[in-house]
Amino acid sequence: MITINATIGTGLYWRGGQVLELGGPLAVVLSFLLVGFLSWSVMQCVSEMLCIWPIPGALSAYVSEFVDVELGIATGVAYWFTYSISFSTLIATSAAEFNFWPSIQESTGIHAGILYLLIPVAIVCANSLEIELILIEIKIYGIIEVITGTIKLLLLAVIICVLIAINRGAFKYLKCSAFNIRFKKWVFIVTLQLVLNILLNNRNLDWKSATEFDSDAAGNWFAALLIGMSIATFSFVGIEIVAASALEAKWPRQDHKSKVSSSLDITPRPNDTLIGNQIKFSAIFISVLATVVYVVAAFLVTLDIYRGDCALPRVSWLSEDIKSNCTAPGSKAAFVAIALESGIPHLADLFNVFLIFTCLTCTSTNLYVASRTLFGLTSGLEGGKGQRWYLRILAWFGKTNRHQVPIRAVIFSAVSFSWVPFLQLIGKPDTRSSINEFIEILSQMASIGVLIVWGMNCLAFLRYHKCISVHENQKIFKARGVPQFQRDDYSEYPYRSHGQPLLAYFAFSGCFFLLIVAGGAALWKSWNLLPFLASYLPVLAFFALWVLLKIARRAPWGLVDLSDGHMVATKLQRLHEIRGATQI
Template structure:
């Protein structure tokens, strides 16, 4: 399948920032506190380094697939062609639904954050205002969207870099009025590894959630100026930048604030800035989290729209979703995505369901995100086997995943370990039993659906750039 209607106008910097924009959000600004409080300093640093390693494994697998088959449907299309139609339908709809839930949560969070400054305005007003702005943003041409998201996500990265610089100054006693102990915080409270090294296992699902969104770069392949050149650059820069931002910022958090004082009650970045005593820290942090949430929602809307477009091409969504606007944007797919977002927001407004929905959303999103990484690893193995059957050489590939077959095998095994490690943490066990059954039920449904049709989806051949 190709994406002939989508305009190829994105460069590596656009692709990179769309991916980074999706990643840096609540996973870092909130969940890092949970990780620090559960694994201690050493365990937290190791878990984020380990998470970055898994992200790199996933990205190089995705890079080979996306350069050889530059499709806007990304791993949904790869799994349809290389695994089975049922797998393609299932992962496509699961991933779409996963991000729709997240977008609804991001917009709801922004509404709450805005009340800090304007408590008299109901949060629903902000849902509408920012929802409309993001809709208009995603209705623009792919080049304009990519350029806008580059600066949008860039502001988020700049904010984190500024935090790191402030934290370094505080650690050396240049600011903070003596309220910061510095590096001693890493060792003074029950040591660098207060728990066993295996304490990183239960928190890995939370860390993986922080890195989820890296795979969105695959969606941009169908709109890249030159996937063979731009995709490898986007992957390399994304991995290096996000690893540096995450590991250094988490390290500085625990240098400023003892890990025993971090948790989920508030953002650890708020706690750190308050400890340093930065004037207006609360307002600064509110601006940062609003930018982070909107940027993440913006990237997620882009991804959902392209996934719905790909599902329509494959026959598991209404054919009308294939229609493009004058700017060559799948506008009907964007509208469908917004219908899903509105439905999730309205459901979350029901008082009795609000807390349950948030817990369910996190469980489903985290598990589906890790599943997507597993699917990418499986697709690469299937792709290499397909090349071998067709008598094609890997030397013909413009971009090759290093260390094959070890890399995709590690992607599959390590992510399965992350999912099943949830069973050994009482706080995560329920999330496992919510997320995994939803995945199984969805796949079984589409397997039955395909069997009932007795024919595969429309006969569209896979185009490889070999």
């Protein structure tokens, strides 16, 4: 549920409308489908390593161990920055969604006091508290994530059903009959009928204009598709969070005398394998769930609203934000715009409440990931006397309170960019437009940062896979008691990902393509500073940090040596020791 709360956020509802306006119905469906397949491919690589080593700062540690130490540190910093800045930009986004109601939009006190101050403080408290109830230890944060995640999935299912009903014109019968029929029975029958015949007898969808695009933003439809894929990536930020939330799992304990057997495996499965099985489902299938939900919801949106609708938002870097034949810039999520046009009383208000709920729950999870990432980066540092001052400061964030909560990392991650939402209080209209563009740059940087982390972990898996393939038959591993290194041993190896190493090469290439090619497609028609900064500034900053770390640490310029069997055995044993310490 932690991973689901972070993944199913505002990306679908807000970014989906942007992609639809930009590239039309076909582009929005393909964007979510293609990026979803890429996210599944990435998680195949991450899941195989994660099922063996669910450790603090896993996504950074894998890169450090199998690629380069300094590159791993830079990956961890990029991951922390992504979710720390997302925490603040989502607060700003939720405030923008509150502006749907004019009474709130005109109140500066509500924005400053409640939206920008009290809500973030409440989220920090939810991330920091843990209590012991009678007989059972329960984490308040975990309970909140389970409840809100369940509500989010149920409400999303309701929205999908409502979109189908709107497309079929079913709600007009409600207005005429004024609920003179049994509502529950009516909803069940109508929904079942609509799901069965929507593709056979649709009345709104015009696929003749499926490749229609915004010519002000892109020179052709293919460029619009690439820009749409880059935008849609934001919706999949979070599918890798299982690497951080795995630390919260209650590891199973199996007695050595017990027998866990099946027709295919008569050997008792060790505790190490059971640990991997605890997180395997989430690591593998949440990306599939997100892809299916996004593609279905995006397709339904194309049935109910035209891409040229004035309510849909455009990409912010266009010099003229107001579309032709429109009186004001589009500023509504696609679902809210559909609800308004349906004429159903208060449906748009309900949809907007759901969007705010989704945004705030996603905000809480982003703070969780940022704090755990910072804790993972700093928990292994020595901060005693004799250490350099900056190491002592960083080591201070790697401590937990008596409830095992990294409260210092939580607070620092929350306040680092807490100033971002307050920028929206600047009163001048022309300045406010520039501020909104700046916030969108920061928001887009989040998806770029995650693409960097995805790509680096695909590279780490490729080197891990090659390393295991070369050394798995050597006696040194068995002589030193290194467990879980034979991918063909299904009784011990928790998860063997599909199509490797070809799938890892595809995932790494896909991340590189989205970073360099798709990220720059917005510049093909004309030069603009905003998309350039949003797409390439995080990449340049990442490699600049890597070079700076190399110089500061006086580290050799090269990848870690994986050719020596003894060194590799020591490396794998160290990862297993970290996992064992985490379990304790």
